[in-house]
Amino acid sequence: MSITVQNVIDKLHRAFGPYETTVDGIVAGSGQTAVRGIAVSFVASYEAIKEAAALGANLLITHEGAFYRHQEGGRGTADRSRVRLMKESYIQSAGMAIYRYHDHPHRTNPDLITRGLLRALEWERYQHDYADAAVVVTLPEARRIREIASHVKSKLHLPYLRAAGSMETACQTIGIAVGYRGGGEVAIPLYERAEVDLLLAGEGPEWETPEYVRDAAAQGIGRSLFVLGHAASEEPGMELLAELIGDLFPGMPVHFVRTPSPLLII
Numbered sequence: 001m002s003i004t005v006q007n008v009i010d011k012l013h014r015a016f017g018p019y020e021t022t023v024d025g026i027v028a029g030s031g032q033t034a035v036r037g038i039a040v041s042f043v044a045s046y047e048a049i050k051e052a053a054a055l056g057a058n059l060l061i062t063h064e065g066a067f068y069r070h071q072e073g074g075r076g077t078a079d080r081s082r083v084r085l086m087k088e089s090y091i092q093s094a095g096m097a098i099y100r101y102h103d104h105p106h107r108t109n110p111d112l113i114t115r116g117l118l119r120a121l122e123w124e125r126y127q128h129d130y131a132d133a134a135v136v137v138t139l140p141e142a143r144r145i146r147e148i149a150s151h152v153k154s155k156l157h158l159p160y161l162r163a164a165g166s167m168e169t170a171c172q173t174i175g176i177a178v179g180y181r182g183g184g185e186v187a188i189p190l191y192e193r194a195e196v197d198l199l200l201a202g203e204g205p206e207w208e209t210p211e212y213v214r215d216a217a218a219q220g221i222g223r224s225l226f227v228l229g230h231a232a233s234e235e236p237g238m239e240l241l242a243e244l245i246g247d248l249f250p251g252m253p254v255h256f257v258r259t260p261s262p263l264l265i266i
Helices: 005-016 046-054 082-093 103-107 112-120 145-156 184-192 209-218 230-248
Strands: 025-028 038-043 059-064 097-100 127-130 135-144 162-165 170-177 198-201 224-227 254-257
Touching: 005 059, 005 097, 005 103, 005 230, 025 082, 038 046, 038 230, 046 059, 046 082, 046 254, 059 230, 103 112, 103 230, 112 135, 112 170, 112 230, 135 145, 145 170, 145 198, 145 224, 162 209, 170 184, 184 198, 184 209, 198 209, 209 224, 230 254
Parallel strands: 038 059, 038 254, 059 097, 170 198, 198 224
Antiparallel strands: 025 097, 127 135, 135 170, 162 224
16 A cells, blocks of 8 residues: 555654644645655755655655745745746656645654754753753853854854854853744843853844843853854754654655755855
8 A cells, every 4th residue: 555645744743743733734746646755854945856856755844845935825926936936847847745844843842843953962961951942951061152163063064153142151051942933032031031151043033132142241241142044953853853754654765855054155
């Protein structure tokens, strides 16, 4: 008996919970398609779709969507761009189904995407406490901020970090907020209530948390911020998901496709 795209979705829901969602769903292809192989990526970029097809997969499971906005429903003028039409044409010619799996991983307990980043940083072995939108890690001993920066770049294979605040202080309590959780609403309570010395965030408005951290540093309060980038903060969680999907479907080829940041430093 063949496994369909809908069979895969149903099994994911049984494993990780059928939550009320806003954006999860099939964004290309059909739920009745028989699955030959599965690829998992952070985002359904044109390159990721081509790589998935080259690997023999015809189901691509992604965290972020394919068509350039969080809410992908509707067909406005922007949705008729040449770029989107060419992408849709390739998806159809490749016989690819794309399932966006965003809300469910974030609503597992603990948050699967945060858990993946914690694992990639090799901080799972340290004391850590999950909150609604973050995890707070306590290192066994304080480390210099620049030493932690080197560790983060090495483990996440990042050429750079964006940083704010004090770079010379020692740090023992670290907050981690993946994706678009780096704004002041999430970050400032972590500094004030959880008393984190350093926050690792995916991204957020540049005039919120970075300005708070800059003011703290100017006042002699040792607080720091590393901005990883949205993809860098969430891709490890999707890599963990690919491993879990492999466990759910023994014998099914499951591949993880990396999607580098679309932004370059020039």
